[in-house]
Amino acid sequence: MHKTLLGLNKSELETLTKTIGESGYRGRQIGQWLYQHSVHTIEDMTSLPAQMRTRLATEYEVGRSQIAALQRSKDNTIKLLLKLHDSETIETVGIPYADRFSCCVSTQVGCPVGCAFCATGQSGFKRNLTAGEIIDQVLSVQETAQKLDLPTKNNAHRISHVVFMGMGEPLLNYEATIQALHLLNEELGIAMRHLTISTVGFVPGIRSLAQENLQITLAISLHAPTDELRRKLIPSFQQWTVEEIIRACRDYVKLTGRRITFEYCLLRGINDNAAAAQQLASLLKGLNCHVNLIPYNAVETIPFRAPFRESIQSFRETLESAGIIVTQRQQRGASIAAACGQLRERSDA
Numbered sequence: 001m002h003k004t005l006l007g008l009n010k011s012e013l014e015t016l017t018k019t020i021g022e023s024g025y026r027g028r029q030i031g032q033w034l035y036q037h038s039v040h041t042i043e044d045m046t047s048l049p050a051q052m053r054t055r056l057a058t059e060y061e062v063g064r065s066q067i068a069a070l071q072r073s074k075d076n077t078i079k080l081l082l083k084l085h086d087s088e089t090i091e092t093v094g095i096p097y098a099d100r101f102s103c104c105v106s107t108q109v110g111c112p113v114g115c116a117f118c119a120t121g122q123s124g125f126k127r128n129l130t131a132g133e134i135i136d137q138v139l140s141v142q143e144t145a146q147k148l149d150l151p152t153k154n155n156a157h158r159i160s161h162v163v164f165m166g167m168g169e170p171l172l173n174y175e176a177t178i179q180a181l182h183l184l185n186e187e188l189g190i191a192m193r194h195l196t197i198s199t200v201g202f203v204p205g206i207r208s209l210a211q212e213n214l215q216i217t218l219a220i221s222l223h224a225p226t227d228e229l230r231r232k233l234i235p236s237f238q239q240w241t242v243e244e245i246i247r248a249c250r251d252y253v254k255l256t257g258r259r260i261t262f263e264y265c266l267l268r269g270i271n272d273n274a275a276a277a278q279q280l281a282s283l284l285k286g287l288n289c290h291v292n293l294i295p296y297n298a299v300e301t302i303p304f305r306a307p308f309r310e311s312i313q314s315f316r317e318t319l320e321s322a323g324i325i326v327t328q329r330q331q332r333g334a335s336i337a338a339a340c341g342q343l344r345e346r347s348d349a
């Protein structure tokens with residue numbers, strides 16, 4: 001099997017070219033072809049001597065995926081189903097906003113966490129993605145946006161923000177996630193503060209991430225203010241209590257000076273009541289954070305429902321009156337299978 005070039009950084013590419021008797025400059029050229037020009041084959045790297053391309057191709061390949069399905073929503077959100085080298089499939093989403101072009105990437109094929117309300121969680125776990133496979137998603141969204149001439153900021157079709165919020169738990173694929181953050185920043189030029197890691201609350205991962213001291217945004221998918229409720233929604237993560245997660249978050253803020261985002265998916269009749277809002281408000285007291293409320297996006301096969309507008313409003317007001325900054329995620333891609341795992345599920349069916 002060929003090794004892949006995508007996922008290597010500038011200095012690794014320089015080392016690689018030196019080991020085959022070429023200068024480090026050739027390594028930097030390969031980096032530009034991979035990350036700036038998004039080539040799919042070594043043959044496409046036309047500034048490299050033909051002989052060198054042939055030599056490289058005996059051992060390496062670029063490592064791009066194939067687009068197995070594409071959906072475009074009325075609001076120009078695009079969702080891609082990508083087929084990987086081993087025929088596994090993952091989803092990635094591109095969301096054009098007025099002020100940015102955001103990409104939501106997957107970090108695993110399937111997910112071992114198995115949240116009760118998530119289509120991906122119900123389909124089991126296959127494997128971790130490599131850093132190259134994570135970067136490939138961003139490149140694939142950019143290319144698709146260009147082909148469709150999607151109206152993005154300045155029509156540049158360049159991704160400006162990346163959220164690690166697709167299929168999988170990024171902190172359970174720690175090394176590839178950290179490597180991908182550095183590649184996005186150093187090779188694709190996306191500012192660290194425009195990169196967001198979303199975790200369901202894997203405490204050892206939060207503590208390791210704090211030590212990296214990156215200027216990224218950490219988002220915690222809390223979804224419940226008590227252990228009892230969290231057990232129902234995220235049964236596999238029982239070994240870390242809500243209190244332990246919040247303690248790790250307080251330490252994270254102390255070490256990095258970065259504000260944390262708490263994602264809270266509002267599920268009708270489950271976690272959207274006044275008591276839950278008050279419990280959440282007291283839990284987060286004094287913590288440098290903001291809460292992002294996500295009204296649940298119903299999935300046909302899962303028996304949870306979207307919250308009523310009034311419950312979203314009163315939940316929000318309770319938090320705000322406790323001095324917490326609250327945002328509400330805009331529902332994007334409503335006319336496509338927008339919740340993570342749905343396109344893959346349909347394609348498998």
Ligand code: SF4
Binds near residue numbers: 121122166
């Ligand atoms: S919500 Fe995220 S962590 Fe939970 S099962 Fe789905 S992909 Fe995994």
